[in-house]
Amino acid sequence: MRKYLLPQDGFRVIFVIGKGGVGKTTTSASLAVALAEAGHKTLIVSLDPAHNLGDVLMEKLSDKPREIMENLYASELDMEGMIREYLEHLEKNLKNMYRYLTVINLEKYFEVLRYSPGIEEYATLEAIREILSEGDNWNVIVFDTPPTGLTLRVLALPRISLIWADKLIEIRKKILERRRAIAKIQGEQKFVVDGEEIKLPTEEEEDGVMRELKAYRSEVEFVYKTITDPKKTSVIAVMNPELLPLYETKRAYESLKKFKVPFNLIVMNKVIQLEREVPEIKVKIEAQKRVMEEVKREFRGVDIVEIPMFQEEPRGIEWLRKVGGMIVGNP
Amino acid sequence: MEPIKNFLKGFFEYFKQSSTEYIEFELRELENVFALILMASFIGIPSPPTTLVLRLMPHMVKEIKVMQQRAIDLDDVFAEVAGMFDID
Numbered sequence: 001m002r003k004y005l006l007p008q009d010g011f012r013v014i015f016v017i018g019k020g021g022v023g024k025t026t027t028s029a030s031l032a033v034a035l036a037e038a039g040h041k042t043l044i045v046s047l048d049p050a051h052n053l054g055d056v057l058m059e060k061l062s063d064k065p066r067e068i069m070e071n072l073y074a075s076e077l078d079m080e081g082m083i084r085e086y087l088e089h090l091e092k093n094l095k096n097m098y099r100y101l102t103v104i105n106l107e108k109y110f111e112v113l114r115y116s117p118g119i120e121e122y123a124t125l126e127a128i129r130e131i132l133s134e135g136d137n138w139n140v141i142v143f144d145t146p147p148t149g150l151t152l153r154v155l156a157l158p159r160i161s162l163i164w165a166d167k168l169i170e171i172r173k174k175i176l177e178r179r180r181a182i183a184k185i186q187g188e189q190k191f192v193v194d195g196e197e198i199k200l201p202t203e204e205e206e207d208g209v210m211r212e213l214k215a216y217r218s219e220v221e222f223v224y225k226t227i228t229d230p231k232k233t234s235v236i237a238v239m240n241p242e243l244l245p246l247y248e249t250k251r252a253y254e255s256l257k258k259f260k261v262p263f264n265l266i267v268m269n270k271v272i273q274l275e276r277e278v279p280e281i282k283v284k285i286e287a288q289k290r291v292m293e294e295v296k297r298e299f300r301g302v303d304i305v306e307i308p309m310f311q312e313e314p315r316g317i318e319w320l321r322k323v324g325g326m327i328v329g330n331p
Numbered sequence: 332m333e334p335i336k337n338f339l340k341g342f343f344e345y346f347k348q349s350s351t352e353y354i355e356f357e358l359r360e361l362e363n364v365f366a367l368i369l370m371a372s373f374i375g376i377p378s379p380p381t382t383l384v385l386r387l388m389p390h391m392v393k394e395i396k397v398m399q400q401r402a403i404d405l406d407d408v409f410a411e412v413a414g415m416f417d418i419d
Contacts, residue, residue, distance in 0.1 A: 168368070175358060
């Protein structure tokens with residue numbers, strides 16, 4: 001069995017990425033089945049808004065993990081519902097606190113937020129963070145991800161968020177410093193909203209903004225540390241022996257390297273293997289061969305597994321077990 | 332005795348006020364900038380992670396007020412700077 005698929009230091013997180021339609025869901029489900037068979041308590045989560053994990057496992061899934069077989073639990077996250085719920089919850093909270101600040105017209109703000117660029121990535125990251133924070137319940141967590149573009153952005157987010165948090169903490173420190181200086185000379189500073197007097201916080205511990213900033217920073221740092229730790233995280237790219245998936249995998253490889261996320265395995269899915277020559281698809285077979293050669297040349301140090309194109313679509317536990325065995329490297 | 336006391340009190344009061352004037356100006360600018368950064372998505376500037384913004388907002392009453400006041404005062408930003416430096 002491949003070492004980077006097994007838990008080493010606590011739980012193991014596996015992200016299965018790839019272009020749409022190459023077989024990410026089948027690959028992640030097979031992998032999860034194989035790992036569960038090997039005795040690891042495995043959770044497979046689909047983050048893809050267009051869910052088909054349930055179809056592959058031939059089970060109905062929800063956002064609560066459900067036992068599929070011994071050691072295997074599966075769930076499908078409803079991203080849109082999550083975003084909606086999340087915003088509704090916040091809207092309620094904010095409305096209470098902003099009774100007096102009707103000027104900024106909160107309803108409009110939330111309408112914009114719901115469709116604001118990036119909200120999906122943040123919601124996905126939030127979902128991943130929540131699952132990882134309860135990661136100790138499992139030995140292995142397999143994420144079946146949305147198509148590459150979104151996933152790469154999600155994996156890049158923790159580092160970007162850290163930069164933002166650090167910058168804001170820096171400014172906040174300056175603000176508190178100034179406030180302390182003024183308070184020293186003029187005494188405690190008050191701020192009046194709607195006749196209600198609020199004492200202006202001058203210390204980091206009593207400043208709500210600083211507390212939130214620090215809490216957020218440590219949460220994001222936890223995700224960042226987890227997904228950049230080769231002992232905890234592996235990324236598996238699924239591709240077909242065609243040029244477009246190859247280009248996309250190359251791009252993913254480069255950007256994951258930049259964000260220090262470990263990239264370990266390429267699953268070459270739907271490889272056409274023929275026993276005798278068929279002249280009609282000779283060109284296709286040759287193109288396939290060229291792509292495979294390029295993959296071997298381009299991705300040195302990355303394992304490559306070939307999964308043949310089967311006569312029927314691999315669905316259901318039996319099929320998944322067979323494909324999973326090929327991926328994890330069982331004889 | 333009383334008038335002298337009052338004079339001294341007023342004198343020190345004034346001294347205290349003017350000694351923090353610049354720090355207060357700086358503080359207001361920082362608070363303004365802090366709120367602006369968080370709300371920057373309104374005017375199309377990349378903003379911090381949305382989740383972070385949403386989490387900070389409830390604690391930002393003062394800063395948002397400062398920002399709004401600044402937006403109003405921006406009409407006459409030169410007068411304000413001139414006032415700061417005692418230019419008539």
